Amino acid sequence: MKLTALPCLTLLFPASAFAAGAASSPAGENLLWLALILMSARLFAPLAQRVGFPAVLGELLLGVVLGNLSLLGISFFSGVTQDPIIAFIAEMGVLILLLQIGLETQLKDLVAVGPRALAVGVIGIVMPFMLGAWIVGPWLLPGKDVNAYLFLGATLSATSVGITGRVFRDMGKLDLPAARIVLGAAVIDDVLGLVILAVVSSLVTIGTVSTSAVGLILAKALLFLGGSIGIGRLIAPWMSHSLARLDAGPSMLFAQVLSTALALSWLAHVMGLAPIIGAFAAGLLFEPVFLQKFEHPTIVRDIEAVLPAQSSADLSANSSANETDLVTRIKAVLVKHTGHQHENLIEPIGYFFVPVFFVLTGMQVDLQTLANPAVLIVGLGVTAAAVIGKLMAGLAAGREAGGWLVGWGMVPRGEVGLIFAMTGRQLGVMSEAMFSVIVIMVILTTLITPPVLSYLLKSHAQRHPFGRRS
Amino acid sequence: MKLTALPCLTLLFPASAFAAGAASSPAGENLLWLALILMSARLFAPLAQRVGFPAVLGELLLGVVLGNLSLLGISFFSGVTQDPIIAFIAEMGVLILLLQIGLETQLKDLVAVGPRALAVGVIGIVMPFMLGAWIVGPWLLPGKDVNAYLFLGATLSATSVGITGRVFRDMGKLDLPAARIVLGAAVIDDVLGLVILAVVSSLVTIGTVSTSAVGLILAKALLFLGGSIGIGRLIAPWMSHSLARLDAGPSMLFAQVLSTALALSWLAHVMGLAPIIGAFAAGLLFEPVFLQKFEHPTIVRDIEAVLPAQSSADLSANSSANETDLVTRIKAVLVKHTGHQHENLIEPIGYFFVPVFFVLTGMQVDLQTLANPAVLIVGLGVTAAAVIGKLMAGLAAGREAGGWLVGWGMVPRGEVGLIFAMTGRQLGVMSEAMFSVIVIMVILTTLITPPVLSYLLKSHAQRHPFGRRS
Numbered sequence: 001m002k003l004t005a006l007p008c009l010t011l012l013f014p015a016s017a018f019a020a021g022a023a024s025s026p027a028g029e030n031l032l033w034l035a036l037i038l039m040s041a042r043l044f045a046p047l048a049q050r051v052g053f054p055a056v057l058g059e060l061l062l063g064v065v066l067g068n069l070s071l072l073g074i075s076f077f078s079g080v081t082q083d084p085i086i087a088f089i090a091e092m093g094v095l096i097l098l099l100q101i102g103l104e105t106q107l108k109d110l111v112a113v114g115p116r117a118l119a120v121g122v123i124g125i126v127m128p129f130m131l132g133a134w135i136v137g138p139w140l141l142p143g144k145d146v147n148a149y150l151f152l153g154a155t156l157s158a159t160s161v162g163i164t165g166r167v168f169r170d171m172g173k174l175d176l177p178a179a180r181i182v183l184g185a186a187v188i189d190d191v192l193g194l195v196i197l198a199v200v201s202s203l204v205t206i207g208t209v210s211t212s213a214v215g216l217i218l219a220k221a222l223l224f225l226g227g228s229i230g231i232g233r234l235i236a237p238w239m240s241h242s243l244a245r246l247d248a249g250p251s252m253l254f255a256q257v258l259s260t261a262l263a264l265s266w267l268a269h270v271m272g273l274a275p276i277i278g279a280f281a282a283g284l285l286f287e288p289v290f291l292q293k294f295e296h297p298t299i300v301r302d303i304e305a306v307l308p309a310q311s312s313a314d315l316s317a318n319s320s321a322n323e324t325d326l327v328t329r330i331k332a333v334l335v336k337h338t339g340h341q342h343e344n345l346i347e348p349i350g351y352f353f354v355p356v357f358f359v360l361t362g363m364q365v366d367l368q369t370l371a372n373p374a375v376l377i378v379g380l381g382v383t384a385a386a387v388i389g390k391l392m393a394g395l396a397a398g399r400e401a402g403g404w405l406v407g408w409g410m411v412p413r414g415e416v417g418l419i420f421a422m423t424g425r426q427l428g429v430m431s432e433a434m435f436s437v438i439v440i441m442v443i444l445t446t447l448i449t450p451p452v453l454s455y456l457l458k459s460h461a462q463r464h465p466f467g468r469r470s
Numbered sequence: 471m472k473l474t475a476l477p478c479l480t481l482l483f484p485a486s487a488f489a490a491g492a493a494s495s496p497a498g499e500n501l502l503w504l505a506l507i508l509m510s511a512r513l514f515a516p517l518a519q520r521v522g523f524p525a526v527l528g529e530l531l532l533g534v535v536l537g538n539l540s541l542l543g544i545s546f547f548s549g550v551t552q553d554p555i556i557a558f559i560a561e562m563g564v565l566i567l568l569l570q571i572g573l574e575t576q577l578k579d580l581v582a583v584g585p586r587a588l589a590v591g592v593i594g595i596v597m598p599f600m601l602g603a604w605i606v607g608p609w610l611l612p613g614k615d616v617n618a619y620l621f622l623g624a625t626l627s628a629t630s631v632g633i634t635g636r637v638f639r640d641m642g643k644l645d646l647p648a649a650r651i652v653l654g655a656a657v658i659d660d661v662l663g664l665v666i667l668a669v670v671s672s673l674v675t676i677g678t679v680s681t682s683a684v685g686l687i688l689a690k691a692l693l694f695l696g697g698s699i700g701i702g703r704l705i706a707p708w709m710s711h712s713l714a715r716l717d718a719g720p721s722m723l724f725a726q727v728l729s730t731a732l733a734l735s736w737l738a739h740v741m742g743l744a745p746i747i748g749a750f751a752a753g754l755l756f757e758p759v760f761l762q763k764f765e766h767p768t769i770v771r772d773i774e775a776v777l778p779a780q781s782s783a784d785l786s787a788n789s790s791a792n793e794t795d796l797v798t799r800i801k802a803v804l805v806k807h808t809g810h811q812h813e814n815l816i817e818p819i820g821y822f823f824v825p826v827f828f829v830l831t832g833m834q835v836d837l838q839t840l841a842n843p844a845v846l847i848v849g850l851g852v853t854a855a856a857v858i859g860k861l862m863a864g865l866a867a868g869r870e871a872g873g874w875l876v877g878w879g880m881v882p883r884g885e886v887g888l889i890f891a892m893t894g895r896q897l898g899v900m901s902e903a904m905f906s907v908i909v910i911m912v913i914l915t916t917l918i919t920p921p922v923l924s925y926l927l928k929s930h931a932q933r934h935p936f937g938r939r940s
Contacts, residue, residue, distance in 0.1 A: 028739040030558065031565075035732035042725035046717040088500065088555045095501075247516040254821045255512035262505035269498040299769060299803065306799040326796065329776040333769065348818045351724045 030085050033077070034356065040066075041355035056166045057450040059355050063362020064447075071367065081363050086356065093357030094162050095279040096350045099261040101165045101183065102283015103343050104174045107229070110184055110284070113177055117184025119396040124185060124410045125157045125192045128389030132156035136385040140378045141434055147204045148434060151424035154200045155438050156386045158193055160414025161186035162276070162357065163446060167453045168409075176460075178402035182409035183280070185393070189410075190274050191221040197420060204427050217272060224271040225281065228264050232285040236260075240286075254345045257286055274416075286342060300334050307331070361414065361446070369439050379440030386441050387411055387448075405456050412449045413442045500555050503547070504826065507536075511825035526636045527920040529825050533832020534917075541837065551833050556826065563827030564632050565749040566820045569731040571635045571653065572753015573813050574644045577699070580654055580754070583647055587654025589866040594655060594880045595627045595662045598859030602626035606855040610848045611904055617674045618904060621894030624670045625908050626856050628663055630884025631656035632746070632827065633916060637923045638879075646930075648872035652879035653750070655863075659880075660744050661691040667890060674897050687742060694741040695751065698734050702755040706730075710756075724815045727756055744886075756812060770804050777801070831884065831916070839909050849910030856911050857881055857918075875926050882919045883912045 041059045048058030066077045080086050110117075133153030137144070141152075161183065168179040194217050202209050243252055261282035268278030307327050370376055394407020421438040424430035430438075511529045518528030536547045550556050580587075603623030607614070611622075631653065638649045664687050672679050713722055731752035738748030777797050840846055864877020891908040894900035900908075 028736055028745070031732045031736040031739070031745065035729040035736065038725050038732070039729035042722050043716070046722075085555055085558045246513070250818075251821045252512050252516075254818055255508050258822060259505040259509035262501045262508070266498055266501040266505065269501070275498070275501065302803045303773065303800060306796070306803060308796070326776070326778070330773060330800070333772045333776060345818045345821075348720075348724055348815045349822055351721045351815075352728060352819055 029079070030083065033080050033083075033086060034089065037066075037080075037356055037359045038352065041359050045355075052451075052454075054167050054450045054454040055170055056163060056358055057447070059358035060163075060362040060447060060450070063359040064365045064367070065362075066359065067363030067365060068367045077363070081360065086360065089353060090357040090360040091275070093350075093353035093355070094276055095261060095265050096346065096353050097162060097166060097169070097357070098276040098279040099257070099283045100343065100346055100350055101169055101174060102280040103257070103286060103346065104169070105180065105183060105284060106287070107233070107284045109175075109180050113180045113184055116397050117181045118188055120181055120393045120406055120410070121185035121188030121192065123396050124159065124390050124393030125189055125196065127392045128156035128386060129153040129196065131385045131389045132382070136382055140381045141437070144431070144434070145429060147200075147429040148424070148431070150200045150203065151420070151427075151430050152382075152434065152438070154193075154196050155413070155417045155420040155424070156382070156389060156441070157189075157196055158413050158416035158420055159186050159189040159390075159410050160412045160416045160446075162361075162414060163412040163449055164409040164453065166354070166358070167450050167457070171454065171457050173457050173461075176402065176405070178397065178405040178409065178460075181397050181406050185406070185410060187225070187277055187280070190277055191218065191225075193416065193420075194221065194272060197423060201423060201427065204429050220271045221273055224268055224273055225277075228267065228278065228281045229284060232260075232264075232281070236285045250341070250345055253342055257282070257342050257346060258349070260285065303330065303334065365443050365447075366439070369436055369443070372436070375433060375436045376440060379437045379444070382437050383441045383444045386413065386445055402456070402460055405453065405460060408449060408452050408456060411452075412446045414446055417442050417445075499549070500553065503550050503553075503556060504559065507550075507826055507829045508822065510536075511829050515825075522921075522924075524637050524920045524924040525640055526633060526828055527917070529828035530633075530832040530917060530920070533829040534835045534837070535832075536829065537833030537835060538837045547833070551830065556830065559823060560827040560830040561745070563820075563823035563825070564746055565731060565735050566816065566823050567632060567636060567639070567827070568746040568749040569727070569753045570813065570816055570820055571639055571644060572750040573727070573756060573816065574639070575650065575653060575754060576757070577703070577754045579645075579650050583650045583654055586867050587651045588658055590651055590863045590876055590880070591655035591658030591662065593866050594629065594860050594863030595659055595666065597862045598626035598856060599623040599666065601855045601859045602852070606852055610851045611907070614901070614904070615899060617670075617899040618894070618901070620670045620673065621890070621897075621900050622852075622904065622908070624666050625883070625887045625890040625894070626852070626859060626911070627659075627666055628883045628886035628890055629656050629659040629860075629880050630882045630886045630916075632831075632884060633882040633919055634879040634923065636824070636828070637920050637927070641924065641927050643927050643931075646872065646875070648867065648875040648879065648930075651867050651876050655876070655880060657695070657747055657750065660747055661688065661695075663886065663890075664691065664742060667893060671893060671897065674894075674899050690741045691743055694738055694743055695747075698737065698748065698751045699754060702730075702734075702751070706755045720811070720815055723812055727752070727812050727816060728819070730755065773800065773804065835913050835917075836909070839906055839913070842906070845903060845906045846910060849907045849914070852907050853911045853914045856883065856915055872926070872930055875923065875930060878919060878922050878926060881922075882916045884916055887912050887915075 040062055044058035044062040045055035046058075048061070049055055067081065069076070070078050130153065132155065133149045136156075137149035137152045141148075164182055164186075168174050168176070168182075173179055195214055198213055198217055199209050202213065240256065243256055246252070261279045264278035264282040265275035266278070268281070269275045307330065370379075390410040391404070391407035393410055394403045394405070397403050397406040417438065421430060421435055421442075425432075425435055510532055514528035514532040515525035516528075518531070519525055537551065539546070540548050600623065602625065603619045606626075607619035607622045611618075634652055634656075638644050638646070638652075643649055665684055668683055668687055669679050672683065710726065713726055716722070731749045734748035734752040735745035736748070738751070739745045777800065860880040861874070861877035863880055864873045864875070867873050867876040887908065891900060891905055895905055
């Protein structure tokens with residue numbers, strides 16, 4: 001056995017004598033952190049729901065509390081946000097969330113809202129960019145370089161889909177047209193965001209824009225999206241069929257879905273896109289019909305075993321009309337559930353990974369940023385522009401499809417806006433003060449959106465009590 | 471937001487510009503590695519089963535192949551065994567496996583075999599130690615220091631329970647007395663192993679043994695085992711009841727079970743024990759009866775909704791004898807499945823984590839170790855002693871309880887034996903040649919055991935076709 005593998009082994013059989021050979025990461029502490037994050041997320045979520053907030057806000061606020069315990073002198077959680085293992089678990093969390101959302105989204109429904117999603121995506125990039133670069137920037141932060149305003153605009157144009165996807169999913173509203181428009185627009189914005197970032201960075205560093213560089217970004221993005229979904233949809237039914245012939249158990253079904261998601265996330269990453277786009281694309285590949293050959297879960301098999309076989313003439317003669325009716329109803333339940341077996345299998349793995357992502361997102365909020373009143377006021381102004389820009393995009397979706405929902409769905413900037421701002425700072429165009437303003441904008445857009453969306457979805461349900469309107 | 475969190479963020483929105491700020495670990499590559507490990511493990515397992523081998527051997531051999539691809543000049547997987555994130559995923563894998571085994575084991579059944587497990591554990595430590603230190607060592611590796619033989623003996627006394635637990639679980643044989651004896655003996659051996667290692671290390675370094683040091687190890691181990699299981703069994707029903715009142719959904723049940731396992735794994739680690747002992751103890755805490763208050767899975771709820779309510783006089787009048795009979799049988803199926811809801815929820819998370827552990831274990835096998843014929847022959851001799859020592863311990867379990875099964879169940883040395891040898895090398899008492907011999911012994915005991923156990927379990931089932939004999 002190779003000795004290089006010891007980081008793994010030392011945890012299995014720890015003895016202080018081996019500390020020297022062990023990995024530097026405190027793997028033991030990670031276990032406790034994960035236990036605490038997992039359990040407290042599950043305790044905060046129902047508490048948030050009791051006061052009418054969505055579960056994800058509970059997880060985010062828990063993160064804010066844990067991440068700022070150091071202000072009270074409690075440093076136990078300080079290492080969490082810097083730990084690469086916890087960071088990877090969190091990344092897996094948002095990948096699995098987007099996989100789940102993809103599995104629950106039909107490709108044809110997404111294509112149906114394509115034009116509107118494109119309009120929302122483009123307007124949702126252009127309007128916040130213009131508001132930031134030409135209006136709010138020069139007005140609220142006067143006297144800066146034009147490049148700084150360009151970067152502020154780029155930051156405001158970002159979209160982070162995790163929060164919105166989670167709220168729609170938790171409330172069982174992924175089949176609303178508004179949800180599909182937001183998802184489609186988020187994919188488009190990921191590509192356009194790369195273009196904006198490349199253009200602005202290029203303007204700042206070499207003063208000009210290379211058409212071929214922008215063309216390459218677009219070509220790689222289109223190649224990935226077209227290739228993964230186009231080829232994937234051709235391969236998926238055949239692959240499912242072959243794998244089910246080799247072993248039709250649930251673990252094979254699980255491995256097929258999850259490893260496709262991991263592989264496409266990696267491919268998206270390699271092609272310059274966000275890995276979550278790959279996970280979402282993987283979810284779109286699998287439709288229940290491809291997976292029919294896989295065995296039912298044991299409970300379904302066991303219930304089927306006690307149901308009378310309808311083909312047997314002997315049993316039919318004995319069974320009453322009532323019983324046949326009952327059998328029909330039970331079979332309908334079984335069919336409904338077995339069609340979504342792959343979603344049920346992914347669900348528990350989401351229970352583990354997904355809360356880590358949202359708690360860690362909350363932990364990245366540094367409350368000290370909010371302590372400077374001057375910065376806070378400018379931050380509120382920039383936040384208003386960030387919200388207004390996306391709400392204008394939402395109007396392009398049309399009022400009937402839930403324009404407000406779409407607009408608010410695009411509001412969270414999350415990690416994407418922050419990374420844009422980081423680039424600006426690395427390139428030396430963005431001052432510390434402007435960076436703090438952007439951090440406030442990211443915090444507020446991320447924390448405000450879940451309760452607003454939750455309110456809009458509830459009132460939307462009251463206005464449209466009979467289901468979706470497309 | 472704190473900037474220190476960027477390792478997490480850069481993967482979510484990668485752009486080469488941020489490479490400088492990103493974590494050094496290739497998180498993107500991890501996604502592809504996990505996808506490949508997960509999918510190929512699921513392909514190898516049924517192939518192994520087709521030729522009559524247990525699935526775990528397929529995963530181990532897959533690991534051997536992947537880990538030695540560098541001999542063919544393919545270096546893609548060379549980084550896997552050194553990656554701390556993959557190592558953590560593998561650790562989680564063995565923790566979840568032992569949690570599952572704990573959940574499927576009743577504490578009272580384990581207590582019932584306690585005396586026999588103690589006998590097997592003690593003999594299984596003493597016999598291989600004596601064989602190694604006084605017979606095989608001086609005979610096959612003459613001319614070494616007496617301390618080197620002591621370390622060889624300590625290494626031979628190690629027990630690694632993961633492989634055996636997996637084989638018993640995959641074959642649905644965890645309820646055999648032999649399985650419970652092996653599990654109990656493995657817990658005892660983990661404690662005794664710590665004692666042996668402390669004693670031998672102390673003899674080598676200061677030439678004497680400190681009774682208080684040994685006492686402290688034993689006290690901490692007993693405190694952990696007694697405390698976690700004793701207090702845990704008192705708290706678990708009350709905790710389950712309170713949590714179910716707050717939120718009776720499956721995600722709460724899942725969080726309760728998994729975070730208990732993670733927290734006890736951490737506690738075991740802190741107390742000097744192997745984390746897997748903590749995960750196993752956590753599994754012993756939960757009995758289906760504590761978890762009754764949690765909601766059924768949706769499929770159970772939906773089926774119950776279509777069943778006629780037996781209390782309703784109206785329906786009872788209409789229902790035939792046949793239907794009542796059918797309803798009774800279906801309800802029996804539902805009761806059977808809902809009792810094990812917590813196990814079903816943990817199952818899919820095992821699909822992800824567990825194969826990573828076994829593939830990574832296989833990857834640590836360096837085939838070049840087997841290339842030196844002289845070392846290989848000595849290695850075979852030491853392996854024979856390692857097997858014989860544990861088989862003698864198995865005889866203490868009694869023939870009727872499956873003495874051969876118990877003995878072979880204790881044979882794999884896995885990571886535990888290797889860490890003992892590492893300590894000896896660090897202390898300077900163990901030569902490179904002796905270390906290579908031990909690596910061969912670890913490889914062989916780990917790879918031989920799954921097929922032997924699988925064969926013994928099949929023939930045991932033929933001799934005892936009517937279930938368990940205690």
